[in-house]
Structures are given as structure tokens and as C-alpha cells.
């Protein structure tokens with residue numbers, strides 16, 4: 001602690017401490033704690049808040065699991081299946097992004113020289129200057145029945161009738177996959193960029209074919225980057241709202257949309273909070289389990 | 304096993320755009336030989352090695368290994384193993400996995416790989432250290448692991464790119480002897496790159512001295528030292544006093560060159576015999592240890608009168624720095640026999656050299672210190 005002040009000086013040190021403290025406590029911990037608190041309460045009219053009726057209980061979690069009283073099914077099938085579908089879909093999107101971004105990141109980091117590489121990176125970044133919602137609408141237009149893809153397919157005579165990409169959820173997955181692609185590319189790019197080229201050449205010199213070079217040399221080295229990319233993409237995809245809202249087909253529902261409905265149209269903040277807490281905790285547990293499985297330590301992600 | 308696999312560079316040119324990194328390299332390395340490329344930084348040594356190992360194709364000419372043309376054959380197909388300037392060990396593999404990586408590539412079972420790795424660890428004097436991570440080893444140990452990893456691939460030709468440059472002097476000397484003995488043991492061709500002349504001269508059967516993309520001389524260490532073929536080689540390898548002047552008299556083997564330090568008798572370097580003409584701009588090279596204090600009446604000796612400027616004692620020898628005629632700076636090294644030179648700073652001395660140990664070469668480029 002004394003060292004910290006020594007290094008940064010009294011004024012700057014205090015400033016940094018206060019700002020970091022503010023960030024962590026006011027912007028992260030307190031809101032989450034109040035969400036947690038909310039999730040254990042009844043949805044009471046304002047007049048009853050704070051009265052004897054306002055006690056902690058698990059009714060909201062019970063609802064997520066078992067549905068309303070008198071539910072003929074033994075579980076809350078609708079919400080639970082959306083929940084599972086969201087997680088599986090987020091996992092799928094993450095793997096898809098990984099498969100797409102790893103070769104790209106490798107190419108950018110190891111094969112492209114100087115100026116051209118920077119142009120490519122810029123081309124990747126520029127679309128993200130556009131607002132997330134506008135981007136989602138752009139995808140809607142591209143995948144629409146008279147959008148550029150259908151127009152091209154019909155124009156070239158491959159199909160006669162436009163394909164309903166929205167209903168088939170193609171637009172949704174494309175939009176979700178695209179939304180956080182940078183968060184996948186850059187950590188992997190950073191990791192691979194610091195890999196000594198000679199190691200790749202040494203492996204090649206030892207007779208290794210390209211796939212073994214990746215399997216034994218590049219991927220182990222890039223593992224922290226891959227993990228941090230996958231973690232971020234998974235968390236953000238599972239928690240995405242704009243893309244499912246705008247690009248989702250009429251039959252598809254994302255778990256965040258249910259949360260949104262409880263908060264907004266449903267007017268039931270405690271239940272929305274409970275759903276949100278479950279989503280957050282499940283994602284965290286899932287990510288930790290994956291890290292355990294692939295033997296990755298928390299500290300490596302920060303690299 | 305036969306006598307080993309030789310390597311030939313046949314009129315090899317390597318260009319990067321307009322820049323010529325290697326021009327007209329003709330090298331013939333016999334199987335089982337310890338061959339060194341010696342040259343200052345940036346002269347194209349690594350580039351040549353990369354052409355032999357297959358990481359780049361020559362712009363012109365051929366690389367042949369064991370008589371087979373290597374054009375179009377990638378580094379993973381060539382019978383070479385390269386030890387990189389920075390070793391390039393795999394940091395996320397254990398030591399034994401590093402060593403046995405080439406066997407893993409060939410699909411050898413784990414137990415057998417492990418066994419072979421242990422044998423090689425024995426060879427490099429690191430027995431039982433296979434389960435360590437590379438980061439847990441010292442610099443010299445990593446060095447040896449890199450050598451073991453390359454040997455494990457059972458190459459016909461081992462290519463070493465300044466593998467000892469990162470080590471401190473003591474360890475470097477130790478590793479030199481060790482490398483040499485490993486080479487004798489395994490009997491394969493070693494191509495060794497260095498900008499350290501001591502290393503090249505002590506270890507190699509033959510040395511190629513390079514200057515800015517050109518190979519000036521290929522010969523054994525003693526020939527390079529005693530009979531350099533260009534002024535660059537003479538000034539780059541070992542220490543040398545250089546006197547510049549014009550050729551006055553010529554015989555078949557010797558010449559008299561008029562220099563600032565007077566007329567000097569010297570032997571004509573073998574590479575330019577018959578080419579040197581009277582009146583040519585020439586350089587006479589005389590090694591510091593070729594000089595001695597003149598004894599009256601000795602024959603076959605060239606003489607220079609000079610004033611002692613400074614003396615340095617260095618244990619086994621001491622160096623006398625002299626100022627000769629025409630303000631030439633001369634260094635003389637005398638073996639420490641327990642007696643002093645009997646001279647003091649400011650004294651005038653006549654120093655003498657054996658004219659057979661002085662070499663005349665056409666004036667040309669010198670190595671910059």
C-alpha cells in the first residue's frame with residue numbers, strides 16, 4: 001500500500017483509489033446486491049414496501065423452476081426451455097466465433113506485415129463505430145425477404161422464392177455472431193502476436209505438419225487469449241438483448257427478453273431480478289467449469 | 304553409417320527485393336565436417352542457413368544436400384535440423400517433450416519417446432531433468448536442450464545459428480568443447496554460424512569468411528589466419544597491423560611495398576600470386592605476435608624503427624603500442640617469458656618481423672571494428 005502511494009504520489013494515488021473504489025462498489029457491487037435483494041422479495045404495491053408483508057422469500061426462484069400455482073406441468077417448461085436454449089445458443093455462437101476468429105487472428109498476427117495488417121484491423125473495427133441497434137437493423141435489412149442476400153440468390157436464379165432468414169433464425173445467429181467478434185479476435189490476436197515466430201519454424205523444421213503446429217505450439221500458447229475471448233463472447237451473447245429483440249423470429253425467445261418483459265411490461269421487478277440473477281450465476285458457473293475442464297487459471301485470462 | 308551427408312551451395316544468390324543478401328555463394332561442405340560461417344553482423348549468415356534448412360528458396364542457384372537438389376522441398380522434408388539463434392524451445396512443453404517433439408511428429412509411442420529423451424538428456428549431461436519446464440533451466444542448460452531436440456530428429460545435417468552467443472564467456476568455452484565432442488560422437492555434418500572468430504577457428508574443420516553477402520575465403524582455420532585471401536579477411540580474423548603503400552619490387556613469392564613506415568618486405572598471399580603487379584596499391588599485414596625486438600644481424604627480417612607509446616600487460620603476453628614512421632600505429636605482442644622488453648614509454652626501438660609472416664594483399668575493404 002505504501003509502495004502504491006510512493007509510486008503514484010499522494011494526490012494521484014488517492015484519485016486512483018477513489019475512482020477504482022467508486023467503480024467497483026457503486027457501479028458493480030451495489031447494483032448487483034440490490035438486484036439480489038429485490039429477487040428475494042414479493043412484488044408489492046409501493047404502499048406495502050417496507051411493511052410487515054415485505055419479507056424475504058424464494059417465490060420468484062420457485063416460479064422460474066415450477067411456474068405459477070396450479071401449473072399442470074411439473075416444471076416451468078416455457079421459461080426453463082428458453083433458458084436452456086439461450087445457453088446452448090450462446091455456446092454455439094461462441095464456438096462459431098472461435099472457429100471464425102482463430103484463423104483470422106493467426107493470420108493477422110503472424111502472416112500479415114505492417115501496413116496491410118493495420119488496414120485489416122481498421123476494417124474490422126470501423127463497423128463497430130455504428131450503434132449496436134443500428135447494426136442489428138442493418139442485418140435485418142440484409143437478411144430481409146427483399147434484402148441483398150435474397151435479391152442476389154433470386155437474381156442469379158438459385159432460388160425462386162425468398163428465404164425467410166428471420167424466421168429460420170439465421171439472421172439472429174449471424175447478428176449475435178457478429179456482435180462480439182472483436183472481443184474474440186483481439187485477445188487471441190494479442191496472444192498469438194507475442195508468440196515467437198521461430199517456435200513455429202522450429203516445429204516445422206522438426207517435420208510437424210501445419211495442424212500439429214497449431215495443436216501443440218500455437219493453441220497452447222494462445223489459450224489464455226482464447227479463454228478470455230470465449231468467456232466474454234459467451235457472457236455477452238447469453239446476456240444480449242438488442243439482437244434477439246430485433247432479429248429474433250416470431251417463435252424464438254431469448255432469456256433476456258423474458259427478463260426484460262418482467263421488468264417492463266410485466267411490471268414485476270423482483271421476478272425479473274431473480275431471473276437475471278439466475279442467468280448471471282449460471283453463466284459464471286458455466287465459465288468456471290469450462291476453465292476447470294481446460295485447466296486454465298483465472299490469472300492467465302488477465303494477461 | 305557412411306561418412307555423412309555433404310552440403311553444396313552452387314552459385315547461390317539470395318535477394319530481398321532489390322537488396323542482395325547473398326551473392327554467388329559456392330560452398331562445398333563434406334559429410335561429417337564441422338563447417339563454420341564467420342562474418343560480421345548482417346553479412347548474410349542466417350540467410351544462408353535458412354536457405355539450407357528450407358525456410359527460404361535461393362533466388363538463383365542450387366542447394367544440394369547429399370547430392371540431392373533441394374529446390375521445392377520444404378523445411379519439414381529436409382534432412383536438416385536448425386538450432387535457432389534464440390533457441391526457440393517450446394515454453395509450454397516439458398523438457399523431454401521438447402526433446403522428443405520430432406518423434407511425436409513421426410507418431411512414435413510415448414514410452415519410446417520418453418526413453419529416447421532420457422538417452423539424449425544423458426548425452427547433454429542433464430540426466431533426470433526431463434520433467435522440468437524449459438523456464439526452470441539455466442541458459443546453458445536450455446542451450447543443451449535445444450541441441451538435444453535437434454539431435455533427436457536424427458538429421459544428417461545440423462545447422463547452428465550462433466547458438467552460444469547468449470552465454471557468458473566461461474559457459475561458452477565449455478559449450479564449444481562439448482559441441483565439438485558431440486559432433487565427433489554423432490558424426491553428422493555441422494554447419495555453424497558465428498561472428499566470434501575464436502569460436503570458428505577452434506571448432507571448425509573449415510571456415511567460410513563472409514563480408515556483406517560475399518564469401519571471401521573458405522579454408523581451414525590456420526590457412527585463414529596465416530594466409531588470408533583478402534584484406535577484409537586479414538583484418539577481420541585476429542588482430543593485424545596494416546601498412547598501405549605501392550608495390551615496388553616483385554619476385555615470385557615476395558614483394559617489397561613502399562609504405563609510410565618504410566619499405567616492407569612481405570610474402571604475397573597465395574590467392575593473389577601472379578596477379579599483383581608493380582605499382583599496385585597494396586596492403587601489408589603483420590600480426591602483433593610476428594613482431595619482436597630486433598636483434599643485430601638477424602637474417603630474413605624486416606625492420607621498422609618506432610617509438611614506444613604505451614605498454615599493456617595481459618598475463619601470458621604483453622602488448623607494446625608503438626608509433627612508427629609516418630605516424631603509423633603498430634601493436635607488438637610479446638610472450639611473457641618473465642623478462643621485460645627492456646624498453647620504457649618514450650624509448651626508440653627497432654622492431655623486426657619474419658618476412659614470411661608478413662602478407663601482401665591488394666588494397667581493399669577492411670573490417671570495421
Ligand SMILES: Nc1ncnc2c1ncn2[C@@H]1O[C@H](COP(=O)(O)OP(=O)(O)OP(=O)(O)O)[C@@H](O)[C@H]1O
Nearest residue numbers: 319322324342343344345346347348349350351498
Ligand atoms: N526477410 C528479409 N527481408 C529483407 N531483408 C532481409 C530479410 N532477412 C534478412 N535481410 C537482410 O539481409 C542481410 C543479412 O541478414 P542475416 O540475418 O543473414 O544476417 P546475419 O549475418 O545472420 O547477421 P547477425 O550476425 O546479426 O545475425 C541483412 O542486411 C538483413 O537486413
Ligand SMILES: [Mg+2]
Nearest residue numbers: 348349388464
Ligand atoms: Mg543471424
